[in-house]
Amino acid sequence: MEATDGFLVDFPTLGDLGEAWTRQHCRIPDGYNRGAEFVWSDWQFWCSANYYRIRPGVEWIDGQPLFNQAFTYRRAQIVAPQKALALDTPIATPDGWSTMAALQVGDFVFDEQGDPTRVVSKSPVWHSDTYRVAFSDGSSLTACKDHQWWVEWRNPSSKYVPMRVRTEDLVGNLVRDGARVFRVPNAKPLQLPDAELLLDPYTLGAWLGDGNSDDGRLTGLDVQIWENIELAGHEVRRHKVEKRVGVVGLKATLRRLGVLNNKHIPAEYLRSSEKQRWSLLQGLMDTDGHCDERQGKCEFTTTLSALRDGMLELLASLGIRPKCYSGHATLKGRVTGPKWRIAFSARSDMPVFGLDRKQERLRSPGRGHAQFGHRRIVSVERVETVPTQCLTVAADSHVFLAGREMIPTCNTGKGPWSASMATFEAVGPSQFLGWAGRDDGYACSDYGCSCGWEFPYEPGEPMGMRHPSPVIQLTATNEDQVDNVYRPLTAMIRLGPLSELLFVREGFVRIAGESPGEDFDRIDAVTSSANGRVGNPVSWVLHDESGLYTRSNKMLKVAQDQRRGAAGMNGRTMETTNAWDPAENSTAQQTYESRVTDVFKFYRIPPVGLSWGNKRERRKILKYVYEGSPWVNLDSIEAEALEIGETDPAQAERFFGNRLVYGQGSWLRDGLWNDRYVDAVAS
Structure with missing residues (x-):
């Protein structure tokens, strides 16, 4: 038997057979190595070996398959590793900022479309090889080796193809023929409702750029700026000093905002609606911004670090990728302090300026803007290992924004392994067939597969056979969650020899078999709202994220009914989950607290x-x-x-x-x- 991570698998199991069968038949569903053989990791092999552990001394009688009676464990619960970021990674939320460590289930973050998405689960804290992934705009994120990135890959035909790729797979593969091959698309502007603001965004932006820090006066040349402030409902009074105006009542409002003698962008403006944030940007850029006439590139300059940080966040929230350059401010040749130039590219369909003369310098959308819609991955370096953690979001894409730069990244959790287990239960040698003698072996050709794969048994080793009439259910709280398993399952089917045995239909997967009727030889997805087949006899059930199954969402009963259905068909079940809230009395908690001895539980505590x-x-x-x-x-x-x-x-x-x-x-x-x-x- 194989040893993994210090554990010697010294008991009879179909795990070795399952691991070898999976390598032959299952394919990596996405990412840089999409289509390559899918290999169980150490913890996946350990869990599989135990799940398929055969009871010592069990007897095989021809024509009387034992199904679940052959195995040591009737059920399993796997609290498994996920794809993680460093605990101190900043995460944008509709209310401001949080961190990977501080976020809780139920909180909202943003997906790559800028829409708020709910955190549906969080992993425990992990410690594994850690890497710093650096991008072309100078930003970086720290992630574990298995974290998955939402990228576009430049294929040999120089076309960019969307994919997901592990951190470890990026190492050594960033450049081909002198060109960087991975890029991460910018997120879309954050989608938020209009905020109730004390001061209209344009006037605040104009004051932050060209206003006196201690009162409500502004200095500048462009009459259109004063007209824009008047259009916002303010009374503008000309000052005796040329180029200076006063805005009636502005000083009192600025004091209430907390920006008088403390120039910065208040947090509520950075989480206002997209329209309000564009208006704020216009005020800033009309005063302290510039647009290059030749190339149409934009730049904002400030000597205030707080305003620098706010401007960088504002641009990121609008889907713009800025770069910040530091230097020294001078007056008559004398250095007076630091200054920062924030540069970015924009198109004419982006309302960056309120001033017509500046907005007209922006170029129309075209191929020249393609490179500004993303950030390239420029390096991946191993760093000292730090605690990491992963979260799962409800968004269909499973993508969320990480870092101050709001970089789209993703999670995949345990889905691909769970999908491989489903295929093994459907058409693999997952059932006990007795003990091997000399020259015994498994051959795919005996079960309708033409791949030609064979597996020689050692004498005395347990043998496996395919289930004669499998009925499999993949279960989760909602369609987004169950898609974490169903999506890689269908990809595995299409990418390899499983396409001869499994057929993706509308809403389910048909298993090649000889069972009569529609109720057998199938894989179904089950949720709280799509549970018409719950209670039917089943051979195998996956309960994904069982820590979310509660009485309130009716999933507690769904899981109980499915276990009864499995018992009626001599079937088995498996739970995969993250750490759960002990106050919710979830399915995961009930399984954990159960004292029965025929449930395998994996969770290092x-x-x-x-x-x-x-x-x-x-x-x-x-x-x-x-x-x-x-x-x-x-x-x-x-x-x-x-x-x-x-x-x-x-x-x-x-x-x-x-x-x-x-x-x-x-x-x-x-x-x-x-x-x-x-x-x-x-x-």
């Missing part, structure tokens, strides 16, 4: 006897969680956990302690998992 609230025991928990990661600074980890713990102690314990606050129950009844890590607990 510290010993339940240690108290997070006790300083000394908390240190033991952290040493346990980060065992094998000597580069991690436990003092830094603990400091971050304590800060979050001031407002949400349960979240701090769940994330940094990698444990469920109110959970209980025994894991791996034979003690295999705990024995492996018993030495990790500090004495």
Whole structure:
């Protein structure tokens, strides 16, 4: 048997057969290596080996298949790793900013279209190889090796093809024939409702650019600016000093906004509607902005760091990719302090300026603007490993915006592995067929597959056969969530030899077989709103993100009905989930707390006897969680956990302690998992 990550698989299992069969038949569904053989990772093999673990001494009787009775475990629960970003990664929200660590399920972030999207789940905190991915605009994000990026890849025909690619797969593959081959499209402008603002955005922008910092006067040459302020409803009074005007009542409003003698863009303006943010940008660019007559490139200059940061965020929120250059401000040859130039490209269909003379310098949309709609990936460097975490969003694309630059990135979670398990249950040798003798082996040709693959058994090894009438259900709370599995499943079918055995139909997958009627030989997607087949006999059920199955969304009952349906057909079920909220009494929590011995559970948690609230025991928990990661600074980890713990102690314990606050129950009844890590607990 194979050893993985220090675990010796020394028990009879169909896991080795399943791993080899998957390599032959399943294909990577997307990303840089799309179409290559799909290989289970270490933790996936470990879980699969246990899930297909055969009961010692079980007897095979010809013509009487045992189905679930042959296996040690009737069910499985997998709390599995996801694709993660560093905990301190800034994440834009409709209310401002959060971080990967601070976001909670139910919060809203933005997708690549600029639309708010709900966080439906979060992973525990992980520690794996970490990389810094740098982009052409000077921005960067820190991510784990398995994090997936939403990119466009320049193929050998020089055409850009959308795909998803792992961080690790980017290494060494960024350049071909002298050209960078991966780029990330800019997000669209954030879509938000009109905000109730004390001062209209254009007037605020104009004052931030050319206003006196301590009153409501502005200085400038363009009469059209004063006319625009008047159109916004203000009374403008000419000043004795040429080029200077006063706006009646402006000083009092600026004081209420908190910007008098403190020039910056207030947070509520940065999360106002798209129209309001364009108006704010016009005020800033009409005063302190410039447009190059020859190329139509735009630039904004400021000596205030707060205004610099606000301008960069404003541009990012409008789908614009800026670059910031630092320098020194001078007066009569004398350096007076720092200054920053923010440069960006725009088209004539983008309302960057309110001044006609500046707006007219922008070029019409054309091929010359193509390179400004994205940022290229310029380097991927291994850095010291840091804690990372992933979130799952409800958006159809599963893309969310990360970093101050609002860079689109994505999550895929456990979907591809779950999809491979579904194919194995549908048309692979997933059922016990007895014990192998000399010269026994598995041949695909015996089961209608022409790929020619064969697997030789070792004498005494368990053999596998295909299920004679599989009925499979892929289950999640909503269509977006179930698509995390269904989408890679259909891609695997189309990309490899599975296309001979599985056929994608309207709303389901037909399995090649000889069972009569429509109710057998099929794979269906099931949600709380599409559950017409719930309760029917089933051979295998996947419960994806079972930590979200609650009584309120009716998924708790769906899962219970499906388990009864599986029992009626001698079938089995599998849960995949992230850490759940113990207050919701979800399906995942009920499975976790169950004391039955025939449920395999995979989730590395510290010993339940240690108290997070006790300083000394908390240190033991952290040493346990980060065992094998000597580069991690436990003092830094603990400091971050304590800060979050001031407002949400349960979240701090769940994330940094990698444990469920109110959970209980025994894991791996034979003690295999705990024995492996018993030495990790500090004495």
